[in-house]
Amino acid sequence: MATLDTQRFDLYLPPSQAGGGLDQDEEWCEIERDGERQRIRLHDYASIFNVPGLYEQLFCEKLECDSPEIVCQLLAAELIADDIDPATLKALDFGAGNGMVGEQLANVGVESMVGLDLLPEARDAAMRDRPGLYEDYFALDITDVEPDDRRELESHDFNAMTCVAALGFGDIPPAAFAEAFNLLDSPGWVAFNLRDRFMEDNEAGSFGAFITRMLEQDVLEEQARVTYTHRVSVAGEPLEYNAVVACKRDDVPLDWTRAS
Ligand SMILES: C[S@@+](CC[C@H](N)C(=O)[O-])C[C@H]1O[C@@H](n2cnc3c(N)ncnc32)[C@H](O)[C@@H]1O
Structure with missing residues (x-):
């Protein structure tokens, strides 16, 4: 913490x-x-x-949220199992907020990380609260990127992406997840979490349907998944999430994120 x-x-x-x-x-x-x-x-x-x-x-x-630590520890366990040195990762922390995930990535030995968030307030908070943690931090909408920003993002040659507590609820939509995912090299590592009911949702256009298609069509290969309590609600009820670590095998076609 x-x-x-x-x-x-x-x-x-x-x-x-x-x-x-x-x-x-x-x-x-x-x-x-x-x-x-x-x-x-x-x-x-x-x-x-x-x-x-x-x-x-x-x-x-x-509200007892430990998701940054849980997701990064799950990623670290898979890296250890595959005999991969975390220091070889170049991680894109998508929906990085004020840097809590970056801090956990550093704790497990990741040395190179870049933040990306929609909000300038998130970037400002990360710079203020955790200066020096991220090599770079972009505040932009990944579905609408200026060519210079895209070139800069691509120059990082990311081979890992974390996305914690940032999917669903009008936060990162499937189209934005796909754009960020396609910035990673293949093979690459992806670690994220998602509320259980969103993961189970198989309606066209939903996050669950999108992730399921990525897994079924071998764009993404699941390595580990746990169900855990992301945090408690304001009423004290546990909110159950899935944490997933997977390998990127290929870019995802952007039209998979559309409802039909
Ligand atoms: C609950 S915070 C999580 C922050 C951090 N990942 C953590 O676990 O502490 C969700 C973050 O997702 C960001 N976010 C929401 N929609 C986004 C989008 N379309 N693109 C990038 N970031 C987005 C928010 O601005 C916010 O910083």
């Missing part, structure tokens, strides 16, 4: 009656600063990253 030396906040979660009725995407908390309470939606990452230490205090401590 991150040990940032930051201000502590009085944090309030919804009363149990209200909290029990909230979907994961509707959850909120309130923080008290200078005697005033401010309500923030848990998926309003820009507002959370703007407050140093809030992401860690809220998600890691109060």
Whole structure:
């Protein structure tokens, strides 16, 4: 768990009656600063990253999220099993946020990593809270990249990608995942997590259907999967996720991400 030396906040979660009725995407908390309470939606990452230490205090401590560590440890175990030195990885951390996954990658011996996130607030928070961790950090939409940015991204010759707590719920869509995935060399390593109900969803256009197709058509070869509690909800209920480590075998056709 991150040990940032930051201000502590009085944090309030919804009363149990209200909290029990909230979907994961509707959850909120309130923080008290200078005697005033401010309500923030848990998926309003820009507002959370703007407050140093809030992401860690809220998600890691109060809601018991260990996903960065769990996914990176699962990746590390597969690297060890394949006798691969983590220092040979050039990792793209997609949906990198304020750098919690980068920190865990470094803990397992990965030395070269680049962050990529939609939000400039995420990049600013990573630079502020974990300076020097990422070689580079791009704040952009991977489905709409300027040629210079694309060239720079491609010049990193990535052979691994992590994507933790960033798929589903209107975050990274399949089309963006595919674009980032296609930045990796083949063979390459992919480590990600996804809520169990999204993984099981086989409706056309869903993430589950997209991942299943990648696995069935050998674009992706699964190495390890665990089901675990990603975190608890604001009502204290466990939220079950799958963590997956897989090998990239080929680029994915972008039209696989479309519903039909
Ligand atoms: C819950 S945070 C996870 C951050 C980090 N991976 C972690 O585990 O601590 C989700 C992150 O995904 C990012 N995100 C959402 N949609 C995205 C997109 N289309 N492209 C890149 N990043 C995106 C958000 O900005 C946010 O930083």
